[in-house]
Amino acid sequence: EIVLTQSPATLSVSPGERATLSCRASQSVSTYLAWYQQKPGQTPRLLIYDASNRATGIPARFRGSGSGTDFTLTISSLEPEDFALYYCQHRFNWPNTFGPGTRVDVK
Amino acid sequence: EVQLLESGGGLVQPGGSLRLSCVASGLTFRITALSWVRRAPGRGLEWISAISHDATDTYYADSVKGRFTVSRDNSKNTMYLQMNGLRAEDTATYYCATHYVDSSGYSMSYFGYWGQGTLVTVSS
Numbered sequence: 001e002i003v004l005t006q007s008p009a010t011l012s013v014s015p016g017e018r019a020t021l022s023c024r025a026s027q028s029v030s031t032y033l034a035w036y037q038q039k040p041g042q043t044p045r046l047l048i049y050d051a052s053n054r055a056t057g058i059p060a061r062f063r064g065s066g067s068g069t070d071f072t073l074t075i076s077s078l079e080p081e082d083f084a085l086y087y088c089q090h091r092f093n094w095p096n097t098f099g100p101g102t103r104v105d106v107k
Numbered sequence: 108e109v110q111l112l113e114s115g116g117g118l119v120q121p122g123g124s125l126r127l128s129c130v131a132s133g134l135t136f137r138i139t140a141l142s143w144v145r146r147a148p149g150r151g152l153e154w155i156s157a158i159s160h161d162a163t164d165t166y167y168a169d170s171v172k173g174r175f176t177v178s179r180d181n182s183k184n185t186m187y188l189q190m191n192g193l194r195a196e197d198t199a200t201y202y203c204a205t206h207y208v209d210s211s212g213y214s215m216s217y218f219g220y221w222g223q224g225t226l227v228t229v230s231s
Binding site for chain 1: 166207209
C-alpha cells in the first residue's frame, strides 16, 4: 500500500497570501495524484486531478504540480472560502489511498 | 444535477452486519464506476472499495478485505456495500462517490460527485 504524507498538518495563512501544501508518496505514483478540499459539514470537492489538471469549475488560483513522489498544491491568493481541510489521494494502484490532510486556517 | 443518496447506516454491535445502499440520479449509472469512502470521527478520508461500471472489477482496502462486499444493480441505479464482521474501528460516515470523468470521457478513480454520507456506529 502506498502511504501519502502531507505537510504541514496545519498551515496558518492570512487572506490574500499564498499557501503551499505538500504531499509525499512512499513510492512513485507517477502523476496519478489528486487534491480535494473539504469544509466542515460538506463533502470533499475535487480540485486537481492527475497532479496538475484543474477539475471542472475550479478557480485558476488553485495550481497543482509534481510527479513521482513529491507534489504541491499552491493557492495563489487565499480567499475567505479557501480556509478548509485539504487532502491528496493517489490512483496509481489499488488500494487507492488518501493523505491525512492539511488544515489551512486563518492567521 | 447528479445526486447520490446513501442509506442503511445505524448502530450495530461488534461482529454484526449492515448493508449500505447508494442510489444515484442525474447520471448514466450503467457507465459510471463508483467507490465507497469513509471518514471516521476525528480522522481523515479512507477509500475502502470500488466497483467498475459493469461490476466485473471490484477492489478493497486491506482494512475491509474479506469482510465487506461491494455490488451494484444497474437496473436500480444503486450500489451496495455489505458489511460483515463489523468492528469498532469501522465506525465512520460512509460516502459513495462517482469516479471522475475528464473532458475526453476517460474515467479515473478520483471522486467527482459525493453523497452526503450515512453514519455507521459499531458499539456494544
